[in-house]
Amino acid sequence: MRYLPLTPDDRAGMLAKIGVDHIDALFADIPSDRLLKHLPTLPLHKGEIEVERVMGRMASRNVSASSVPFFVGAGAYKHHVPATVDHLIQRSEFLTSYTPYQPEIAQGTLQYLFEFQTQVAALTGMDVANASMYDGSTGCGEAVLMAHRITKRNKAVLSGGLHPHYADVVHTLSQMAEAECVTLAPDVSGREDILSQIDGTVSCVVVQTPDFFGNLRDLRAIADKCHANGALLIAVFTEVMSLGLITPPGEMGADIVVGEGQSIGNALNFGGPYVGLFATKSQYVRQMPGRLCGETVDADGTRGFVLTLSTREQHIRRDKATSNICTNSGLCTLAFTIHMSLLGQTGLKRVAEINHANAVMLADELDTIKGVSVLNQSFFNEFAVRLPGNASHSVEQLAARHIMAGVPVSRLLPDAGLDDVLLVANTEVNSDDDRKAFVEALKEIL
Amino acid sequence: MLNRQGRPTTPGEAAPSDHKTFTGNKALSQIEPLIFETGRLETTGVDYEAPKSFTSRLGGFERKSEIGLPGLSEPEAMRHYVRLSQKNYGIDTGLFPLGSCTMKHNPRVNxxxxxxxxxxxxxxxxxxxxxxxxxxxxxxxxxxxxxxxxxxxxxxxxxxxxxxxxxxxxxxxxxxxxxxxxxxxxxxxxxxxxxxxxxxxxxxxxxxxxxxxxxxxxxxxxxxxxxxxxxxxxxxxxxxxxxxxxxxxxxxxxxxxxxxxxxxxxxxxxxxxxxxxxxxxxxxxxxxxxxxxxxxxxxxxxxxxxxxxxxxxxxxxxxxxxxxxxxxxxxxxxxxxxxxxxxxxxxxxxxxxxxxxxxxxxxxxxxxYMLSHGADGLRQASEDAVLNANYVRACLADLMSLPYGNRPCMHEVLFDDAWLKDTGVTTLDFAKAMIDEGYHPMTVYFPLVVHGAMLIEPTESESRASLDLFIATLRDLAMAVKRGETERFTGAPYHAPVRRMDETRAARSPVLKYTPPQPILQAAE
The missing domain is CATH 3.40.640.10 (Type I PLP-dependent aspartate aminotransferase-like (Major domain))
Structure with missing residues (x-):
């Protein structure tokens, strides 16, 4: 077997050195009636060619985003990632390293985490960011629990514009943690009345911008009312690229900002692995979940980086920890950081402008189709359109014509009465021809 | 010795190896600044044409503040992250016996x-x-x-x-x-x-x-x-x-x-x-x-x-x-x-x-991974993982202390620090000395149930020759402890990209992101 260096002679010699005559002598603590007598009923080993063939056959049964005009978003976005990023993250020293618990031989990881934290803090307009969460949705759940710790209350109010999967994650976690969680009804227009929900019993309000339907939301009044009532505002985003162009939540009074970082550096990967971004104000840093990298010096006084404030974490604090998180999204944060370093603020702003321009052009063209209407007042690169019929049905018809039209809202909100609403995203990867193909095909099927 | 062009082909009188350099670099070991110290706000490593004119639909939420993040050209980014990578230890670098973490080979076909x-x-x-x-x-x-x-x-x-x-x-x-x-x-x-x-x-x-x-x-x-x-x-x-x-x-x-x-x-x-x-x-x-x-x-x-x-x-x-x-x-x-x-x-x-x-x-x-191994390979991998850990145990049991006796273990072997008592060397010192020898330390101070724990998990990915060198190294270190060569441990690591880090300072006044240096105020005239 190509991954196992020991030869039969090695094994025999090593057993002799250990002083046993059979490998099963080392498994003697397993009750003998539970030790497997036969191999599991699974296929035997395969060579690399055969593995590639089996896996390649499965890969070929999926339609990849690059092979078609592609307008699917709703929390994960198709963007161009420079080739440099994927090359660098495959360097052995990054790919095959562990959590940097031995900082003297992990300065590479620690320095990029420090760069990552700096980038996330700047993008969100917050004081500090951690070294990542699993993804935006789990980060959102952790943010709610963090707010409960800070406010010593346990009621969260979720905007109806929060991504439904995120809301489900928060609900599940809240239910299990015996906390209260109220979700407003989905509102395509983004005009919900969340202010009336805020009172002195509320721990936190969770608002996404751009919201699930693409609307840009004003957080300032919500932040003010939260703060007047001793509650925290948690701002969420699922499209980090928007922060290149729109007012960051930190400038609108958010106390915790969490979101999905996939768009920068990371592939679609059918939903994971992604990278959760988590930022807050300085005064709450000791209540944060997850790892934090900090600057320090070594014995010679040379600058270096270490994991710090770990007395918040499970391996030290056990059942008193701020979270149970251990492994996070290391390599995805590296991809994020490299892509963000290549973009810089200049490149990020430019690519964000292209996203917005492409979405505006598409929205304008779709709006001219009879029976189709764009429902948003504002948006970044994704918006909601009402179709004359069932959106799922249209998506299937367009998929048969090799166009990925978007996400029917009913897939995530089956009971919201929005069966005719389609979420459409347009990023820098679609050409003018792709856009026109979509518009023409939609006209034909309607 | 010189060749015919006058190029020396043998080393001459060598200076001591703690020789200082102008840059502070040590050949392949490079000092690398943060991107925020070298990047420029107007630089970008991507080329995109400005979009055609269109009417913004941002609803008045245009970002007005500067983001403040510099960019790097592609060659600068490549060099920055390659240099950072060279400060990291991975499985592909060497034996990585981190107990309970199973640092096995990562096949590249995957x-x-x-x-x-x-x-x-x-x-x-x-x-x-x-x-x-x-x-x-x-x-x-x-x-x-x-x-x-x-x-x-x-x-x-x-x-x-x-x-x-x-x-x-x-x-x-x-x-x-x-x-x-x-x-x-x-x-x-x-x-x-x-x-x-x-x-x-x-x-x-x-x-x-x-x-x-x-x-x-x-x-x-x-x-x-x-x-x-x-x-x-x-x-x-x-x-x-x-x-x-x-x-x-x-x-x-x-x-x-x-x-x-x-x-x-x-x-x-x-x-x-x-x-x-x-x-x-x-x-x-x-x-x-x-x-x-x-x-x-x-x-x-x-x-x-x-x-x-x-x-x-x-x-x-x-x-x-x-x-x-x-x-x-x-x-x-x-x-x-x-x-x-x-x-x-x-x-x-x-x-x-x-x-x-x-x-x-x-x-x-x-x-x-599973398809590659198959039922037979998966079982063999577990057997080899257990065999390797027991081999390490058997070869170190006379020098290091086993809290639960010299008995078969599974895929990792746990030592404690009883054998270090009164030597002036702690588990952490021993781990840092392993770094100088080119190894990633084992898991230390975990599990909590034994004092000064050292948990070694070699995995099935190590050959016998690799284990023999690892064992010989640990034996040499253990003998050095017993000989009283404490400086080899208490000052370690000496050869890593940085020396031992001040973790207390990091936690006492946390610096969690880069902040540009403030302009120096004019001294009062």
């Missing part, structure tokens, strides 16, 4: 396959008809995991080990609630030797953690479990093989004791690599167990993630598995994405762990 456009470039919300192959990967992976564990169902979506623990404990909480015992059954037994994630997970969802003392042989006593278990017991969280490197020989009796009290048996599967193909958790009374695909099934640790933590469930817990899950029907693969839809199929899904469907990129790598 990386190649994960990057096939049919896997990496597929959106989680595309029509199900366009992702049948992705669902087939999930279905096939589930089949392998169930065969190897002897369990009834699997929840694939948890994102890492601790997230898998959370998922398993949520399933247990849901099952307890379904029996109407939510108010009374809220205690979780956790042995002292457990990973910190276990008590943290239980506490996160409002279970009360009750510690279980570990007996003198390093394992859990079923009689103690039976005495602690009662009508308030929700579950026990037991790592098996445990973090002392031992298989819990009374695991069946422990399972019986918990079940007799009406509780559930959660197994931490972090150490599953020791027993794949040798024993099945389902045959040992386990009700839920997470599997770290990034440990046992070789998906790269990536400097701390991403991982993946699928949870296998017993027949009792299977109905409570979270959404989403895949169903294999006559019409192909279907994805059940909501709790209501799950109910239509007779399930009582407790909710959702994460957006979308989990760590697909890790599923692909883990399945590729």
């Amino acid at each position: 990386e190649k396959i994960a990057r096939m456009p049919g896997f990496s470039d597929v959106h989680p919300l595309q029509p199900v008809s366009t992702v049948q192959g992705a669902l087939e990967v999930m279905h096939t992976l589930s089949h392998w995991l169930l065969e190897l564990t002897g369990m009834d169902a699997v929840a694939l979506s948890p994102k890492a080990g601790a997230h898998g623990e959370l998922c398993g404990m949520m399933a247990i909480k849901a099952a307890i609630a379904a029996k109407g015992e939510a108010a009374t059954r809220n205690v979780v037994l956790v042995p002292d030797s457990a990973h910190g994630t276990n008590p943290a997970t239980a506490a996160l969802i409002h279970f009360v953690v009750k510690p279980v003392p570990v007996r003198e042989d390093g394992t859990v006593d079923p009689a103690v479990v039976a005495s602690l278990a009662g009508p308030d017991t929700a579950a026990i969280m037991l790592t098996n093989p445990n973090t002392c490197g031992l298989f819990e020989k009374d695991v069946v009796a422990i399972a019986d004791a918990i079940h007799a009290a009406g509780g559930y048996f959660y197994a931490d599967g972090a150490n599953f690599n020791a027993i794949v193909g040798k024993a099945r958790p389902g045959d040992l009374g386990v009700d839920a167990m997470h599997i770290n695909l990034h440990k046992t099934f070789s998906t790269p640790h990536g400097g701390g993630g991403p991982g993946a933590g699928p949870v296998v469930l017993s027949e009792l817990l299977a109905p409570f598995a979270p959404v989403p899950f895949v169903r294999h029907t006559d019409d192909g693969m279907q994805l059940v994405e909501s709790v209501d839809e799950a109910a239509n199929h007779g399930a009582h899904a407790f909710g959702r762990m994460t957006a979308f469907h989990g760590q697909m990129g890790m599923y692909v790598r883990a399945l590729s």
Whole structure:
């Protein structure tokens, strides 16, 4: 077997050195009636060619985003990632390293985490960011629990514009943690009345911008009312690229900002692995979940980086920890950081402008189709359109014509009465021809 | 000696090796500034044309403040991150005996396959008809995991080990609630030797953690479990093989004791690599167990993630598995994405762990690993992992102290610091001296149940020659301790890119991001 260096002679010699005559002598603590007598009923080993063939056959049964005009978003976005990023993250020293618990031989990881934290803090307009969460949705759940710790209350109010999967994650976690969680009804227009929900019993309000339907939301009044009532505002985003162009939540009074970082550096990967971004104000840093990298010096006084404030974490604090998180999204944060370093603020702003321009052009063209209407007042690169019929049905018809039209809202909100609403995203990867193909095909099927 | 062009071909008189350089660099070991110190705000490493004119629909939310993040050209970025990488130790650098972390070889064909456009470039919300192959990967992976564990169902979506623990404990909480015992059954037994994630997970969802003392042989006593278990017991969280490197020989009796009290048996599967193909958790009374695909099934640790933590469930817990899950029907693969839809199929899904469907990129790598090994290779890998750990034990037992005696271990061997007593060298010093010798240290100060723990897990990826050199190195270090050469340890590392770090300073006044230096104020004139 190509991954196992020991030869039969090695094994025999090593057993002799250990002083046993059979490998099963080392498994003697397993009750003998539970030790497997036969191999599991699974296929035997395969060579690399055969593995590639089996896996390649499965890969070929999926339609990849690059092979078609592609307008699917709703929390994960198709963007161009420079080739440099994927090359660098495959360097052995990054790919095959562990959590940097031995900082003297992990300065590479620690320095990029420090760069990552700096980038996330700047993008969100917050004081500090951690070294990542699993993804935006789990980060959102952790943010709610963090707010409960800070406010010593346990009621969260979720905007109806929060991504439904995120809301489900928060609900599940809240239910299990015996906390209260109220979700407003989905509102395509983004005009919900969340202010009336805020009172002195509320721990936190969770608002996404751009919201699930693409609307840009004003957080300032919500932040003010939260703060007047001793509650925290948690701002969420699922499209980090928007922060290149729109007012960051930190400038609108958010106390915790969490979101999905996939768009920068990371592939679609059918939903994971992604990278959760988590930022807050300085005064709450000791209540944060997850790892934090900090600057320090070594014995010679040379600058270096270490994991710090770990007395918040499970391996030290056990059942008193701020979270149970251990492994996070290391390599995805590296991809994020490299892509963000290549973009810089200049490149990020430019690519964000292209996203917005492409979405505006598409929205304008779709709006001219009879029976189709764009429902948003504002948006970044994704918006909601009402179709004359069932959106799922249209998506299937367009998929048969090799166009990925978007996400029917009913897939995530089956009971919201929005069966005719389609979420459409347009990023820098679609050409003018792709856009026109979509518009023409939609006209034909309607 | 000079060649005919006058180029010296032998070294001349050499200066001492602590020779200082102008740059501070030491050849391949380069000092690398932060990108914020070298990048420029107007620079970018991507080329995009400005969009054609259009009317903004941002609704007045244009970002007016400067983001303040510099960019790098492509060659600058390449060099920056390559230089950073050279300050890191990975499995490909050398032996990485980090106990309970299973730092095994990461096959590169798995990386190649994960990057096939049919896997990496597929959106989680595309029509199900366009992702049948992705669902087939999930279905096939589930089949392998169930065969190897002897369990009834699997929840694939948890994102890492601790997230898998959370998922398993949520399933247990849901099952307890379904029996109407939510108010009374809220205690979780956790042995002292457990990973910190276990008590943290239980506490996160409002279970009360009750510690279980570990007996003198390093394992859990079923009689103690039976005495602690009662009508308030929700579950026990037991790592098996445990973090002392031992298989819990009374695991069946422990399972019986918990079940007799009406509780559930959660197994931490972090150490599953020791027993794949040798024993099945389902045959040992386990009700839920997470599997770290990034440990046992070789998906790269990536400097701390991403991982993946699928949870296998017993027949009792299977109905409570979270959404989403895949169903294999006559019409192909279907994805059940909501709790209501799950109910239509007779399930009582407790909710959702994460957006979308989990760590697909890790599923692909883990399945590729499993196909490569096959049933025979997987069992051989576990046997080799156990053999390698015992070989290290047998070769060091005369110099270093074994808290539970010189007896067979599983895939990792635990030493303590009794042998370092009164030497002036601590476990941490010993670990840092290993760095100078070119090794990543073992896990230190964990598990907490022994003093100055050193937990060595060589994995099956090491050859005998590699182990022999490692053993010889540790023997040399141990002899140096005994000879009183304490400086070799207390000042270590001497040869790493940086010396030992001041962790207290980092925590006392945390600097968690780069802040540009303030302009120096003019001195008062």
